[in-house]
Amino acid sequence: MRVEIWSDIACPWCYVGKARFEKALGAFPHRDEIEVVHRSFELDPHRAKGETESVLKMLTKKYGMSEAQARAGEQNLGAQAAAEGLEYRTEGRDHGSTFDMHRLLHFAKEQGRQDELIQVLYRANFAEERSLFVDADAYLVELAVAAGLDADAAREVLADPSAYADEVRADEREAAELGANGVPFFVLDRKYGVSGAQPAEVFAQALEQAWDSHAPLRPIQQNGTDDADACGPDGCAVPQS
Secondary structure, rough: OOOEEEEEEOOOOHHHHHHHHHHHHHOOOHHOOOHHHHHEOOOOOOOOOOOOOOOOHHHHHHHOOOHHHHHHHHHHHHHHHHHOOOOOOOOOOOOOOHHHHHHHHHHHHHHHOOOHHHHHHHHHOOOOOOOOOOHHHHHHHHHHHHHHOHHHHHHHHOOOOOOOOOOOOHHHHHHOOOOOOOOOEEEOOOOOOOOOOOOHHHHHHHHHHHHHOOOOOOOEEEEEEOOOOEEEEEOOOOOOO
């Protein structure tokens, strides 16, 4: 079964929500049969590359809150993150464009290292002192290597603005079609949606419900056998006298 997660590296609730989802997934009996795919969603899609400002300044401008309110919000997020065992810097973080990060995540998906990269990016943005948006290309290559990717290949992706750009935009269009106007947004088996950084218990219930409806057909036995004469790609069964 597939679980798709629309998220943005700049989204603190995505950082927290991922940890809560993984807690539920870790306790799920069929966890080894779940494929998790990360999808792109930009909270600030019109921000130009290199256009950077402090998180506090961005919050006061975008949401019309006072600096005191913005600081209190960051403190609350820090407490929520700590409850999930996550580090979270409530002061001194920067905000900028995440488009190149999403392009790199699509490249990482092809290499089977997508989850490793998104985890490294989250930690860099929310826990590390170094800004993820200053001297971004060089830092992203370092983080790609930390996630198990080849440095030269990652550098080539970042040097070509068109590389994986269509994939990012396709994810964002699909999010809109699914009715997602915020992240994190979880889609289970293309049947169930969970919006926001819900408690692990909610994710556990969603996994169970999606799995139950996803379960394969169970054959009905007749006369002690599962199979009867039928036709297939290799032809039809020959009646035996």
